[in-house]
Amino acid sequence: MTPSDKAALRAEMRAIRKRLAEVGPEAAERAASHMADLPPGDLLAVYRAMGSELDPEPLARALVASGRRLCLPVVLERDAPMIFRAWTPGEPLELDAAGCPAPLPLAEAVDPDLIVTPLLAFDDTGGRLGQGGGYYDRTFAARPGATRIGLAYAGQATANLPVEAHDIRLHGVLTEAGYRSFGISH
Known part of the structure; x- marks a missing residue:
């Protein structure tokens, strides 16, 4: 798949996600109701929704209520892996190097057991x-x-996403319809 093909696919999936957000405003709450089906982990990384991304706020509240700890990703350098800082809903945030809301530098750096990620599309193999x-x-x-x-x-599920060598598959996906495991090991 050429870069222009991938850019076109991203544009198409952004439009689909935007429509899904408009017709399913309760989807985030419904996804959070399936929290008990997630794999185990004491420390979970969530994210702060931007644009039409499915908002993890209801999931974050449910996780905290169940005794799990949270953190958020932080971009320090554009071409480096993100770090994670401890966070609890309601704590102050500032924009990181990518312009995303992130915990303040004084928050503890942590290593999450489970990383919840936004996406434009996913397929049946964890792509x-x-x-x-x-x-x-x-x-x-x-x-x-x-x-x-x-x-x-x-509705962000699609058939056979183009996966490149650097793309790392997901272990599962949580949607308003429930949790799906892709049977991928570490």
């Missing part, structure tokens, strides 16, 4: 189409022991 910056793939490569979970609308 993930992201925004194209490579932040999550670099981070997944640097943290091979962490479980990788996509958070998405069920």
